[in-house]
Amino acid sequence: MTSSSPRRPGTIALVxxxxxxxxxxxxxxxxxxxxxxxxxxxxxxxxxxVDGLFSFETGLGTFVFLGVISVITWVVLMHRAEKxxxxxxxxxxxxxxxxxxxxxxxxxxxxxIAIYAMRINHQLGILGPMEHIHPHNAIEAQGxxxxxxxxxxxxxxxxxxxxxxxxxxxxxxxxxxxxxPVDKPVTFRLTSDDVIHGFYIPAFRLKQDVIPGKAxxxxxxxxxxxxxxxxxxxxxxxxxxxxxxxxVVETDEAYQSWLNQGASxxxxxxxxxxxxxxxxxxxxxxxxxxxxxxxxxxxxxVPGSNTLPHDS
Amino acid sequence: xxxxxxxxxxxxEQSWTRYFGFNTDAKVIGIQYIVVAxxxxxxxxxxxxxxxxxxxxxxxxxxxxxxxNGLYTMHGTIMLFLFIFPILNGLNNLLIPTMIGAPDMAxxxxxxVAFWLxxxxxxxxxxxxxxxxxxxxxxxxxxxxxxxxxxxxxxISGQGLWLVAVALSGVSSIMGAVNFVxxxxxxxxxxxxxxxxxxFCWTALAAQTLQLIxxxxxxxxxxxxxxxxxxxTSFYRPEGGGDPVLYQHFFxxxxxxxxxxxxxxxxxxxxxxxxxxxxxxxxxYVYVSLASFIIVGLGLVxxxxxxxxxxxxxxxxxxxxxxxMLIAVPTGVKVFAxxxxxxxxxxxxxxxxxxxxxxxxxxxxxxxxxxxxxTVPIDIHVNNTYFVVGHFHYxxxxxxxxxxxxxxxxxxxxxxxxxxxxxxxxxxxxLTFVGANLNFLPMxxxxxxxxPRRVSSYDPEFAFWNVLASLGAFxxxxxxxxxxxxxxxxxxxxxRATHNPWNAIGLEWLxxxxxxxxxFGEHVPTVISRPYGxxxxxxxxxxQAEIEQALILQEAT
Numbered sequence: 001m002t003s004s005s006p007r008r009p010g011t012i013a014l015v016x017x018x019x020x021x022x023x024x025x026x027x028x029x030x031x032x033x034x035x036x037x038x039x040x041x042x043x044x045x046x047x048x049x050v051d052g053l054f055s056f057e058t059g060l061g062t063f064v065f066l067g068v069i070s071v072i073t074w075v076v077l078m079h080r081a082e083k084x085x086x087x088x089x090x091x092x093x094x095x096x097x098x099x100x101x102x103x104x105x106x107x108x109x110x111x112x113i114a115i116y117a118m119r120i121n122h123q124l125g126i127l128g129p130m131e132h133i134h135p136h137n138a139i140e141a142q143g144x145x146x147x148x149x150x151x152x153x154x155x156x157x158x159x160x161x162x163x164x165x166x167x168x169x170x171x172x173x174x175x176x177x178x179x180x181p182v183d184k185p186v187t188f189r190l191t192s193d194d195v196i197h198g199f200y201i202p203a204f205r206l207k208q209d210v211i212p213g214k215a216x217x218x219x220x221x222x223x224x225x226x227x228x229x230x231x232x233x234x235x236x237x238x239x240x241x242x243x244x245x246x247x248v249v250e251t252d253e254a255y256q257s258w259l260n261q262g263a264s265x266x267x268x269x270x271x272x273x274x275x276x277x278x279x280x281x282x283x284x285x286x287x288x289x290x291x292x293x294x295x296x297x298x299x300x301x302v303p304g305s306n307t308l309p310h311d312s
Numbered sequence: 313x314x315x316x317x318x319x320x321x322x323x324x325e326q327s328w329t330r331y332f333g334f335n336t337d338a339k340v341i342g343i344q345y346i347v348v349a350x351x352x353x354x355x356x357x358x359x360x361x362x363x364x365x366x367x368x369x370x371x372x373x374x375x376x377x378x379x380x381n382g383l384y385t386m387h388g389t390i391m392l393f394l395f396i397f398p399i400l401n402g403l404n405n406l407l408i409p410t411m412i413g414a415p416d417m418a419x420x421x422x423x424x425v426a427f428w429l430x431x432x433x434x435x436x437x438x439x440x441x442x443x444x445x446x447x448x449x450x451x452x453x454x455x456x457x458x459x460x461x462x463x464x465x466x467x468i469s470g471q472g473l474w475l476v477a478v479a480l481s482g483v484s485s486i487m488g489a490v491n492f493v494x495x496x497x498x499x500x501x502x503x504x505x506x507x508x509x510x511x512f513c514w515t516a517l518a519a520q521t522l523q524l525i526x527x528x529x530x531x532x533x534x535x536x537x538x539x540x541x542x543x544x545t546s547f548y549r550p551e552g553g554g555d556p557v558l559y560q561h562f563f564x565x566x567x568x569x570x571x572x573x574x575x576x577x578x579x580x581x582x583x584x585x586x587x588x589x590x591x592x593x594x595x596x597y598v599y600v601s602l603a604s605f606i607i608v609g610l611g612l613v614x615x616x617x618x619x620x621x622x623x624x625x626x627x628x629x630x631x632x633x634x635x636x637m638l639i640a641v642p643t644g645v646k647v648f649a650x651x652x653x654x655x656x657x658x659x660x661x662x663x664x665x666x667x668x669x670x671x672x673x674x675x676x677x678x679x680x681x682x683x684x685x686x687t688v689p690i691d692i693h694v695n696n697t698y699f700v701v702g703h704f705h706y707x708x709x710x711x712x713x714x715x716x717x718x719x720x721x722x723x724x725x726x727x728x729x730x731x732x733x734x735x736x737x738x739x740x741x742x743l744t745f746v747g748a749n750l751n752f753l754p755m756x757x758x759x760x761x762x763x764p765r766r767v768s769s770y771d772p773e774f775a776f777w778n779v780l781a782s783l784g785a786f787x788x789x790x791x792x793x794x795x796x797x798x799x800x801x802x803x804x805x806x807x808r809a810t811h812n813p814w815n816a817i818g819l820e821w822l823x824x825x826x827x828x829x830x831x832f833g834e835h836v837p838t839v840i841s842r843p844y845g846x847x848x849x850x851x852x853x854x855x856q857a858e859i860e861q862a863l864i865l866q867e868a869t
Contacts, residue, residue: 030491038760039693050689054760057687059678068676071651071671081591081658086815088847089658094596098652099645106644110637110683117687118630124689125626195457196556198621198696202762207621211557212457213404213550229698229771233696233764235451238377241767265688280375288376289446289470290463308769312762 023068032059042247043224044204051121051205057113105118125219155180158298159197159210162239162274164230167296173262176270176297177249177304178223178247181255182268190216193295198233201247203312209234222249226311238291239274246306262302270300326829334428336420337829338405339727341427345402347721348430352394355438357789361389364751366786367778372769380448380768382470386437388452392570393481394434396664396712399487400577401426403719404516406727407493411510412822413501413837415830418494426487431562433480440473448474451766453563454534456548456556460541467542475538482531489523492516501819503839503853510818510843511594511601515580518604519573522611526566526573529557533562550842557622564615567811575675576604576706577648578715582668585718587844588667588816590657594844595649603642610639612826620691636686640679647676662814663737667718670745674710679705680766681756696766709788714744715793715812724802726811729826732806736798743791750784811863817845817852824866 035051035058042048079089155178156167167174180186183226190199192212199218200207203226208218232243250258274294281287324557330340331347363384366374375383405423409416417423440447447470450459456475462469496517500509536547537559546552548559587594594600616624617630624632650672661663682705684690694700716738754777759765763774770778812821820840821829837853845852853859 038757044784046689050426050693053687054684054690056694057680057684057690061683065676065680067650067761069646069673070671071655075651075654075659076669078653078662079590079657079659081660085658088591088592089656091593091845091847092595092652092656093593094599095652098648099596099599102648103645107638107641110640111634113683113687114634114637117689120689121626121630123635195461196455196622198764200696200762200764202693205689206562207692207695209619209622210549210842211623213556214623229762231762231764235455235458235696235766236379237449237461238381240381241372241377241764241769258868265836277377280593287378289382289449290444291378292461292463312773 009064016092024063024070026061026085027066028059030041031062035059039205039283040203041226041229042203042205043222043226043228043311044201044206045204045221045223046124047205047223048284049123049283053117053120058118060109079178109157116304133264154189156189157210159190159192159193159199159232159236159243160295160298161194161274161292162232162243162294163247163270163298164232165270165300166245168262170260171259171263173259173302174267174298174300175262175302176245176272176300177302177306178245179255179258180247180249181252182222182249184223184252185219185221187217187219190218195236196234197236197243201228201230202232203228203247207233215252222247225251226310227308229310239277239294239300242273242277244306245271246304246308246310248304265301267299267301268303270298270303271306272297320683321343334424336416336424338409338417338420338825339424339829341423342402342405342407343727343849344427345398345405345430348434349399349402350447350497351397352398352434353392354792356387356390356395357389357792359383361789363387364667366783367770368495368767370770370772370775370778370836376695377526377768378449381766382441382447384766385448385451385454386441387475389437389448389478391708392452394430394437396574396708396716397481397485397555398430399716400519401485401715403581403723403856404488404520406723407512407669407820408495408497408516410726410823410827410831411513411798412496412499412504412817413819413832413839414495414499415833418489418499419491422487423491425490426484429480429484429487433477433484434565436473436480437477440477443468443470444475446470447480453560454478454537455563456537456540456559457550460548462541469541472541475534475541478532479531479538479799482534486527489520489527491525492520501836501853507598507601508839508842509601509794510580510584512577512580514601515576515583515604518608519576520681522573522576522608522790525612526569529562530566533559533566533571536562542728544731545564548653557619560619560622561615564618568615569608570619571707572607574712576607578671578712579604581715581719581722582650582672583646583667584818585664585668585722586653587661588722588814588847589668590654591660591846592653592657592848593842595652596645596657597842597844598619600649603645606642607639610635610642614639617686617691617697620688621695633686633688640683640686648680662721663732663734663741664718664722666738666741667721667744670741671711671718672813674706674745674748678706678711681706693762694759696764698755698763698765701765702752702759703757705748705755710748710752714748717741717744720799722814723820724799725813726820726823726825726827728803730802730806731809732802733798733814736794740791740794740798743787743794747784747787747791749857751781751783751788754778754781754784780823810867812860818843819853822853822856822863824863833856 021194035055158165190210192210195240197210206220211292228247230245230247278294496513539545540547545553547555549555614636617636620629706755758777762798809825839853841850
């Protein structure tokens with residue numbers, strides 16, 4: 001903007017400006033590094049890609065934000081009207097060259113970000129319902145996922161108001177705790193019995209809505225052992241907040257032995273916090289506003305737990 | 313006073329009771345809109361206090377979960393349909409006719425009908441608190457199938473009333489939009505070509521065009537949802553062959569542009585006020601004006617970015633990511649133009665200017681998180697988390713509501729004839745700016761950590777940021793007190809305002825404060841230059857000196 005000024009900025013001013021911009025760049029780079037700490041642990045092969053993009057945008061965003069703040073602060077400190085000065089400032093109505101520059105540079109930046117994001121998108125190969133399949137051909141590996149391995153296991157996920165049920169058709173095991181082997185692609189077949197739910201595991205950075213009336217195949221690869229939260233991410237009614245399940249990522253041996261052990265257990269009530277809370281609530285004289293009754297707890301071999309400490 | 317120049321005359325003060333009846337004067341309707349909007353703002357704000365009270369601890373312990381869901385649904389609905397749209401229509405009513413020199417709106421009776429629908433559907437919405445089963449609880453998006461589950465099975469349910477209210481709100485807004493667009497296109501002062509029109513009118517024209525294009529989609533979608541709810545149709549019911557995701561398309565086809573309906577007039581306010589309080593012309597007036605229409609065009613083709621995880625094919629995700637990204641360009645043009653306007657100005661840090669600067673800072677922050685949300689891989693992670701809630705509230709409260717406060721302080725003297733108090737105004741600004749940032753900034757780390765929105769309880773690891781957010785919310789609640797005190801006391805007995813207390817350029821400042829019922833009446837001045845001629849020394853209209861002389865004489869007597 002100094003170009004519209006009749007005065008030429010002095011050398012000292014230019015050096016100071018360059019130093020200031022250098023400082024902003026340093027802060028932006030530092031923020032880009034910090035941004036990894038704001039996110040949960042990386043537990044899938046998608047997570048580093050997403051986090052890298054987020055870090056990049058955090059750095060860029062920090063620079064833009066601090067740049068704007070710098071201009072505003074400078075103006076507020078240096079370009080204030082003197083007390084009782086009600087005269088007008090020098091009328092600058094515009095500057096075509098500047099306007100072209102501040103159109104083209106942001107255009108280049110956002111298109112750059114979009115192309116970067118599109119490539120990551122492609123790498124993630126997240127599947128949509130256009131590729132949904134019918135129940136009778138449930139196990140079908142969908143393309144587009146990085147890596148040359150085919151999913152070794154297909155797990156049926158049934159979302160309900162308000163519980164998650166996981167079925168392992170190969171091993172004939174069902175559970176309300178999701179167990180996955182580490183470093184192996186796994187394909188889920190997502191279905192809902194009632195309303196739209198969101199299949200969201202923050203540590204995996206992945207999310208897919210579960211749409212009633214459709215079966216959606218969804219592939220991911222866990223990369224870190226640990227216990228994580230699966231959260232319902234699409235508002236599903238009264239006990240939406242309790243509609244969580246634990247995801248246990250473990251070695252292949254541990255996973256196989258969990259499956260074997262599970263297969264030998266009889267069916268029993270799975271986890272459903274909503275059912276318990278609903279029972280308590282019905283005892284009250286004036287429980288609150290109307291609610292849909294929770295579905296009965298799924299009958300599963302392994303209820304698992306949702307109260308153990310989790311990594312994220 | 314010269315006899316050749318016909319001048320606007322002050323009128324004897326009219327009875328205050330006109331504000332309570334069916335009045336067709338746009339200035340009365342404008343104030344009616346604004347006062348009703350603030351009434352609902354207090355209700356919506358009170359609901360927000362309960363929400364943040366519940367969320368200050370991880371457990372669901374303050375209210376029952378059904379109550380929480382009803383409260384957050386009503387908070388969003390009231391704030392959007394009963395606060396922000398009505399208050400913007402109030403500003404449109406006050407500013408459009410006076411800024412373009414029209415005696416009133418093009419269709420004054422339609423205007424009054426559009427306003428009176430607001431208390432009607434507002435009462436309907438509030439009444440839904442008292443029907444059996446409670447109010448709607450499916451969120452302000454009201455996605456089926458949750459929204460059509462109707463647990464009690466009654467014909468009259470909270471959700472049903474909600475849908476009727478939203479449809480009526482759409483009808484009211486369409487009536488308003490027809491009026492505003494016609495008025496701007498047909499009733500400008502002589503000499504006021506499009507490129508001599510104040511930017512607020514440009515942005516109002518752009519925003520109301522969006523209303524006309526987008527609202528029929530929402531209204532149609534809502535009627536189909538109402539039929540699914542009450543008449544057993546299956547537009548969205550999967551078990552009857554319907555598609556629940558179809559509703560999301562109808563809803564966001566309007567409701568994304570709706571965000572521009574809100575923010576565009578606020579861009580207009582910024583563009584009006586930065587020149588006044590920097591004593592400089594608006595930087596790049598023509599480009600800023602046209603950028604609003606670029607935003608309109610792009611704003612209509614981004615709606616799918618609201619539900620990337622709903623199951624949208626990859627090509628569609630990429631397409632809508634690109635269109636969303638492009639919006640950053642015309643928006644950036646505006647931000648840079650405002651910076652160019654204040655650069656080397658003679659800044660006066662009055663209350664309206666502080667609100668504009670604070671709003672601009674918040675808006676830039678919201679823009680950056682908006683770019684993050686536009687990129688699909690990040691959106692997949694943070695979609696439906698508190699990151700989105702934080703982004704949205706930075707746009708709506710941080711930028712739009714602060715811009716609206718700026719406008720109210722700036723034009724208060726014009727339409728009430730009284731000056732607001734600066735001290736209370738600055739206190740209001742400080743509490744609002746600190747409160748909004750304390751309230752909404754912590755929502756971003758929460759979303760990144762994976763806390764879903766709309767939860768009535770959460771895991772303990774989210775407690776720290778939630779406590780901060782709740783404290784910020786309570787501070788925001790307190791911030792309304794100096795505002796209300798200021799408005800009531802200065803309207804009742806504030807110092808008398810002159811016709812142009814801020815030394816601003818614009819047709820509205822060539823009218824007495826408050827303006828007579830028909831504004832300039834038969835004697836509309838001829839506009840001879842562009843707006844915002846600060847420092848240029850050119851008059852805005854013919855015979856400007858005589859008009860101002862007469863106004864000063866009038867004020868002296």
